[in-house]
């Protein structure tokens with residue numbers, strides 16, 4: 065098969081890992097930078113050019129769309145879908161997972177437990193702060209990533225000052241209960257084709273509450289409980305994502321889905337779990353091709 069990885073970073077670990085996994089299965093692999101894809105509708109058909117060259121020989125794409133390129137990158141994926149090219153990550157799943165509130169709405173629709181979260185108009189936020197009964201509150205930017213844009217406020221006064229500042233800067237955010245018993249850790253499960261293929265526990269560095277590896281967190285191997293495994297699979301399905309990372313907080317009331325990542329980094333998870341996630345993604349593409 066001819067498979068393209070849609071990535072702006074050919075040298076990145078994740079891109080290289082996917083390239084190698086595809087080549088090991090004798091597929092013709094290439095990397096296309098979505099920023100150089102030109103999209104057209106010609107004679108009623110979706111057509112795509114990479115710079116000036118027509119791209120009409122691909123069987124599948126593996127999107128690795130970064131947060132800084134969500135709008136155009138998702139359009140490129142949607143264009144391939146319109147051309148009948150199989151995408152390992154759906155354009156719908158990418159755009160829905162990038163906006164944290166949209167993601168929570170979809171998870172709620174599918175009865176998937178998440179931390180108590182509030183999105184309200186600025187006029188209502190002060191009232192809504194009271195519903196947290198003076199407990200610490202997490203304030204999150206709707207489109208933050210790598211733990212940037214996640215703030216822990218210890219008191220309602222801090223929360224109000226933060227909210228007023230974000231509002232003055234014109235930034236959209238949500239309020240969320242702080243799951244203290246998670247103890248600065250979360251679980252990342254990688255789901256491919258409805259199966260958890262790898263998992264790890266991430267722990268924050270001393271003095272932080274965010275477990276992101278980009279924020280200096282550390283990771284260790286973990287076996288998921290059956291409740292965690294079920295919730296990860298259900299969340300990926302609800303988001304229509306054939307390949308994604310599901311972040312879970314271990315709360316006293318059971319696992320809570322924190323977020324879905326449509327472009328999960330592969331370096332941390334493959335090295336920590338010892339699992340070849342890329343091989344699973346290529347297998348997913350092969351099975352899909354066979355069932356066509």
Ligand SMILES: Nc1ncnc2c1ncn2[C@@H]1O[C@H](COP(=O)(O)OP(=O)(O)OP(=O)(O)O)[C@@H](O)[C@H]1O
Pocket residue numbers: 179202204208209210211212213214240241242243244246248249250273274275276311313322323325
């Ligand atoms: N409600 C919460 N209670 C406890 N800890 C939390 C909560 N929300 C976030 N955290 C911690 O902060 C980290 C970053 O939060 P979140 O995953 O929402 O941010 P992000 O910027 O979207 O990260 P990512 O790069 O994974 O997309 C989480 O991994 C978790 O450790």
